[in-house]
Amino acid sequence: MKKIAVIDLGTNTFHLVIAEVRLPGSFEVVYKTNQPVKLGENITLNNEIIPTAFERGLSCLEEFHNVIKQHRVDRIRAVATSAVRSAKNGNDFVQTVKKITGITIEIIDGIEEASLIYEGVKASGSIHSPSLIMDIGGGSTEFILCDQKEIFWKQSYNIGAARLLQQFFHSDPLSKEDNHKIKIHLENQLQSLIQVISQYQPQVMIGSAGAFESFYQMLNPHTHLSQIISTDIAISAYAQLAEKLLHSTHAERLQIPGLIPLRTDMIVMAVIQTSYVLELAKVEQLKLCSYDLKMGILAQISKEI
Structure with a gap:
């Protein structure tokens, strides 16, 4: 039995879901949570994640990382969507998260996002x-x-x-x-x-x-x-x-x-x-x-x- 953690870094809300895979192609969710991070707050002004939103996002992912450790997860996939991919400092956010939490964030484009939906x-x-x-x-x-x-x-x-x-x-x-x-x-x-x-x-x-x-x-x-x-x-x-x-x-x-x-x-x-x-x-x-x-x-x- 393997445990998977998925983190969805949305523009408004960050989600964490942990599931157990007992048979290939089937899974059972054992834990889920979300936080209203509002990473995209005022993003249309200068096309960047503002400092307070940056900090909220980082704090949330530190909490998610602690939960993932407690659940002894075998595999993590974290994906970022519109806010991170469109922000000038989106890559800075990804690199900071990696440095502080060890979580690797994958920035996906809208077409892949649609496929996953x-x-x-x-x-x-x-x-x-x-x-x-x-x-x-x-x-x-x-x-x-x-x-x-x-x-x-x-x-x-x-x-x-x-x-x-x-x-x-x-x-x-x-x-x-x-x-x-x-x-x-x-x-x-x-x-x-x-x-x-x-x-x-x-x-x-x-x-x-x-x-x-x-x-x-x-x-x-x-x-x-x-x-x-x-x-x-x-x-x-x-x-x-x-x-x-x-x-x-x-x-x-x-x-x-x-x-x-x-x-x-x-x-x-x-x-x-x-x-x-x-x-x-x-x-x-x-x-x-x-x-x-x-x-x-x-x-x-x-x-x-």
């Missing part, structure tokens, strides 16, 4: 027909057109919720003018997605973890997400929630059960993206899958051991 969603058993997977991160958003056997098309766009928030969130509630500006920005950015949706016409959209977990939790505040791997989100219920969030203030969103504080404002950006794509794709079904990039890495490594 697909592997995670596929491992959950959520894909039953041609589907569009959407994963809204802090720095980037990934889209994968696929079925349960293969990827037809994949792409990563720098339209993550934190990035949009820093660029466009100038009023509370969000003004019609800023909402319109975001939609124009999405239309300009997502031309290739618009084309492939027209070509493949998926009937199902699968939201991978993150914001989609928040949507589901707000609609089902008494359900524990830890019990959910894959489930439907009624599009009509989502639409009502989206309207509520778009017209709410920060203070009002803080009071909504199921919405974690980290996403209090970013959820508005996630709603605009999700609603835009739902309208674009005109899918018949919306699903939440709690498996994402880190589970994709676990699935990948478990086949190799």
Whole structure:
């Protein structure tokens, strides 16, 4: 039996998952945690990780390293995504982490990120027909057109919720003018997605973890997400929630059960993206899958051991 640790260094949140591999291709999660590091705080100003965020990230990884040692892990894979790959001092962060903790961080590009998200969603058993997977991160958003056997098309766009928030969130509630500006920005950015949706016409959209977990939790505040791997989100219920969030203030969103504080404002950006794509794709079904990039890495490594 081998133990694997996966660290996902997201723009907003750092995740640690430890799993045991008993048979090739199968794994069981024995520990998981996350911290709202906000590595991408104000990253759009000078395209760099600011000093306070740098320190938060380093402190978090020191804690993760101690947990990994306690679990006597056989193999570690740490991957960094949008914030680190786009920051001028991203490599400085990677080198500092290596020097202080011994953890080697691999900076992956958006295309590999999309591939790993697909592997995670596929491992959950959520894909039953041609589907569009959407994963809204802090720095980037990934889209994968696929079925349960293969990827037809994949792409990563720098339209993550934190990035949009820093660029466009100038009023509370969000003004019609800023909402319109975001939609124009999405239309300009997502031309290739618009084309492939027209070509493949998926009937199902699968939201991978993150914001989609928040949507589901707000609609089902008494359900524990830890019990959910894959489930439907009624599009009509989502639409009502989206309207509520778009017209709410920060203070009002803080009071909504199921919405974690980290996403209090970013959820508005996630709603605009999700609603835009739902309208674009005109899918018949919306699903939440709690498996994402880190589970994709676990699935990948478990086949190799």
